[in-house]
Amino acid sequence: MDRRPARGARAPARATADAALHWRPARETNSIGDTVWHVARWLDLVTIWLSNAAPETQHWIADGWAARTGYDPRGIGTDGLGAISGYSFAEVEAIPRLRADQLREYLTAVCDDVIPRLRAADPETARRHKGVVQGAFGHLGEIAALRTLYERQASG
Numbered sequence: 001m002d003r004r005p006a007r008g009a010r011a012p013a014r015a016t017a018d019a020a021l022h023w024r025p026a027r028e029t030n031s032i033g034d035t036v037w038h039v040a041r042w043l044d045l046v047t048i049w050l051s052n053a054a055p056e057t058q059h060w061i062a063d064g065w066a067a068r069t070g071y072d073p074r075g076i077g078t079d080g081l082g083a084i085s086g087y088s089f090a091e092v093e094a095i096p097r098l099r100a101d102q103l104r105e106y107l108t109a110v111c112d113d114v115i116p117r118l119r120a121a122d123p124e125t126a127r128r129h130k131g132v133v134q135g136a137f138g139h140l141g142e143i144a145a146l147r148t149l150y151e152r153q154a155s156g
Helices: 004-015 032-050 065-069 089-093 100-120 123-154
Strands: none
Touching (some): 100 123
């Protein structure tokens, strides 16, 4: 599997100032930080699905993010997956506002785990999760658009 999408997914967290990460172009829209977290959450879920592992093994829980931030997304949103999909705006606003380095750390751990698992998966299993992975990386364009909107409004 090509590692370029994983590097591309980490780039927004690396190249975006903290102020821009949490700016929203309008009420009830997602910020760059929300979107990066959403991508990481879906890839985190794919990782546990590929390994048929318990929910507690997802990086957000096992790596201590839930404990450090006081935010456990399990049971929220569509099917209780806790990945922003199906969240109310109030639920989106409750997501911790991680700094760029924190988003990058979480996303890196998830990408470093999901890529070898996808490589090792049998073709049917990989195909079953391909849409989720493609959807996650599809958000890179959304992140680029949000960054452009932020830069335009910031420059007046």
